[in-house]
Amino acid sequence: xxxxxxxxxxxxxxxALGQLQRVRGAHWDLEIGALTELTCTKLATPPxxxxxxxxxxxxxxxxxxxxxxxxxxxxxxxxLPTDLDERGFIAAWRRRLGELRPMDPVEVSPDEAPVFENRxxxxxxxxTSLPVPRWHAQDGGRYIGTANLDITRDRENGWVNAGTxxxxxxxxxxxxxxxxxxxxxxxxRTQYFDAGEPCPVAISFGEDPLLFLAATIDVPNGVSExxxxxxxxxxxxxxxxxxxxxxxxxxxxxIVIEGEALPGxxxxxxxxxxxxxxxASASRPEPVIRVKALYHRDNPILCGxxxxxxxxxxxxxxxxxxxxxxxxxxxxxxxxxxxxxxVHPAAGRxxxxxxxxxxxxxxxxxxAHVASQCRAxxxxxxxxxxxxxxVDIYDTDEVLWALATRSEPATDIDxxxxxxxxxxxxxxxADQKGFNSRAIVDATxxxxxxxxxxxxxxxSAEQRAAxxxxxxxxxxxxxxxxxxxxxxxxxx
Ligand SMILES: Cc1cc2nc3c(=O)[nH]c(=O)nc-3n(C[C@H](O)[C@H](O)[C@H](O)COP(=O)(O)O)c2cc1C
Ligand SMILES: [Mn+2]
Numbered sequence: 001x002x003x004x005x006x007x008x009x010x011x012x013x014x015x016a017l018g019q020l021q022r023v024r025g026a027h028w029d030l031e032i033g034a035l036t037e038l039t040c041t042k043l044a045t046p047p048x049x050x051x052x053x054x055x056x057x058x059x060x061x062x063x064x065x066x067x068x069x070x071x072x073x074x075x076x077x078x079x080l081p082t083d084l085d086e087r088g089f090i091a092a093w094r095r096r097l098g099e100l101r102p103m104d105p106v107e108v109s110p111d112e113a114p115v116f117e118n119r120x121x122x123x124x125x126x127x128t129s130l131p132v133p134r135w136h137a138q139d140g141g142r143y144i145g146t147a148n149l150d151i152t153r154d155r156e157n158g159w160v161n162a163g164t165x166x167x168x169x170x171x172x173x174x175x176x177x178x179x180x181x182x183x184x185x186x187x188x189r190t191q192y193f194d195a196g197e198p199c200p201v202a203i204s205f206g207e208d209p210l211l212f213l214a215a216t217i218d219v220p221n222g223v224s225e226x227x228x229x230x231x232x233x234x235x236x237x238x239x240x241x242x243x244x245x246x247x248x249x250x251x252x253x254x255i256v257i258e259g260e261a262l263p264g265x266x267x268x269x270x271x272x273x274x275x276x277x278x279x280a281s282a283s284r285p286e287p288v289i290r291v292k293a294l295y296h297r298d299n300p301i302l303c304g305x306x307x308x309x310x311x312x313x314x315x316x317x318x319x320x321x322x323x324x325x326x327x328x329x330x331x332x333x334x335x336x337x338x339x340x341x342x343v344h345p346a347a348g349r350x351x352x353x354x355x356x357x358x359x360x361x362x363x364x365x366x367x368a369h370v371a372s373q374c375r376a377x378x379x380x381x382x383x384x385x386x387x388x389x390x391v392d393i394y395d396t397d398e399v400l401w402a403l404a405t406r407s408e409p410a411t412d413i414d415x416x417x418x419x420x421x422x423x424x425x426x427x428x429x430a431d432q433k434g435f436n437s438r439a440i441v442d443a444t445x446x447x448x449x450x451x452x453x454x455x456x457x458x459x460s461a462e463q464r465a466a467x468x469x470x471x472x473x474x475x476x477x478x479x480x481x482x483x484x485x486x487x488x489x490x491x492x
Contacts, residue, residue, distance in 0.1 A: 116240070173291045208229075
């Protein structure tokens with residue numbers, strides 16, 4: 001029987017792709033974080049980094065970072081062909097999302113669950129036994145959870161959510177977790193706290209990257225990320241029942257904790273270098289988890305996805321997946337003729353571009369407002385730019401050209417006020433966080449006179465091909481002759 005997919009089978013596949021880099025001897029205190037940021041930023045194809053022999057820890061205890069910054073690894077993880085480029089991936093993923101049918105995970109017995117290879121309960125729990133990195137220099141502590149699943153259950157109807165919400169180490173048996181208002185795990189936690197009850201939580205810190213990916217994007221309300229990931233794979237994910245909370249945990253997770261958060265019990269969380277490129281949420285009192293049990297595989301691998309400024313590309317997978325999700329949701333809302341959607345990689349959620357073929361008055365406005373407020377686009381957005389179909393939205397220069405020449409600020413910018421933001425928004429002052437505003441910019445040709453809009457002056461594809469062929473000497477990168485002459489006419 002082939003081995004069920006987990007992080008270790010994924011690593012074998014990534015190694016076969018030639019995208020795994022082992023690193024020995026890097027320190028958990030800032031060095032692993034710095035190597036992660038710099039490889040992501042500087043290398044065209046950042047490899048997954050598997051840190052071994054981490055000082056102060058047993059040699060087999062490892063940290064894995066840079067899981068998904070390449071389209072190939074994203075395709076591998078989602079079961080799509082690995083030769084797709086960015087556009088091809090978005091198109092293929094959009095189709096997969098459209099067809100996706102969630103499927104129940106399968107529960108396996110504890111002895112079939114490698115996560116229980118090592119078990120610690122009560123006083124025996126020591127989270128400092130794991131090589132938890134300090135990722136960025138100004139972080140308020142060591143963050144064990146950056147590529148994790150925070151697993152909770154709806155107190156009223158029992159559905160299970162798994163979201164990636166960061167987890168900070170307070171001491172060997174306590175962690176803090178930060179969930180932005182509005183996220184599904186936050187709603188679950190609040191249900192227990194409102195009832196004056198402890199909220200049971202299980203957290204996995206190293207798992208099949210398909211589960212991690214599911215936990216970072218907007219799986220619909222009421223749908224468990226386990227069911228969603230099972231649907232993506234077309235095969236049920238294997239879960240085991242957590243002995244303390246009864247919550248399902250990934251059976252082959254590398255590291256899992258179980259515990260509870262008590263209403264009213266908080267400790268200072270943060271600051272933490274966030275995906276916006278800032279420490280915007282600073283530090284605040286946040287709920288604490290009293291950890292009652294720790295399980296891990298032999299030679300566990302702690303996964304890390306520390307965020308950096310968006311241009312570092314560490315969260316590129318999020319922008320690609322989100323582009324496809326917004327596109328599908330705009331179409332599902334009934335907006336026709338959407339040509340493309342792009343969450344811009346330099347700014348992430350803050351900057352969304354959408355191109356349409358205008359069919360009727362108001363079409364552009366409709367597309368942009370829906371893109372700004374659909375589930376995948378609503379949280380922490382800022383600008384939505386809508387352009388015509390002749391503008392290539394993968395070329396930022398083209399987008400800025402359209403913005404500069406087809407929008408008239410006095411009439412083409414709408415502002416939506418009091419939209420869904422949160423503590424991470426850098427430009428909102430600390431005492432006003434929660435809401436922000438959105439600019440919806442219509443950079444399409446005005447519908448009423450679009451057919452009379454000034455003609456675009458650009459060489460046609462036919463003329464360009466003909467001229468480039470006839471004058472090929474002139475377009476050589478190197479070795480251009482001193483004088484380029486028209487070639488002799490071809491005689492019949
Ligand atoms: C690497 C990474 C770290 C994240 N950390 C947090 C976090 O600390 N808190 C938070 O509220 N959302 C965080 N997010 C965003 C959520 O994971 C995302 O909004 C997800 O959809 C939440 O799950 P939910 O839809 O089940 O609420 C993070 C995303 C990524 C990719
Ligand atoms: Mn969810």
